[in-house]
Amino acid sequence: MIIFGTALLAVCHLLGIFLGDLLGQxxxxxxxxxxxxxxxxxxxxxxxxxxKRDMLPKLTELGVEYWGAMYIPVVVAMAAQQDMVSALRGGPVAVLSAIAAVAICACVIAAINRSERAHVEEESAPRLHDNPLLTEAE
Known part of the structure; x- marks a missing residue:
């Protein structure tokens, strides 16, 4: 089942590369x-x-989490392959699109963080005076 997580990553990667090429054009x-x-x-x-729809078995979710964690080094390696000098020489469009991509990603990440419900367990607050010798009357 972990292989399905890898397949999901591959489909997203191929679709992302295709959409990135279309955006570049x-x-x-x-x-x-x-x-x-x-x-x-x-x-x-x-x-x-x-x-949300319970379509993700636990083992598939583990595969997605694994590749999600490995994705950042992959992004760094792929960015190292791109020719930044020619992108900067290409004009301000490349710089503006990079700034726009970062801004959009920041907004999407903020929206995702706000949409997830925090599961905070309430703990009993420590009492100031836990001395059993003290009574309520004092």
Missing amino acids: ALDVKTNVGGVGIAMLLLIFARLYMQ
């Missing part, structure tokens, strides 16, 4: 614009969607 930049970030957002949304 739309912005007249000859590179992928935010494909890996789009893929990560798709993975987050797919996981949340499947969890």
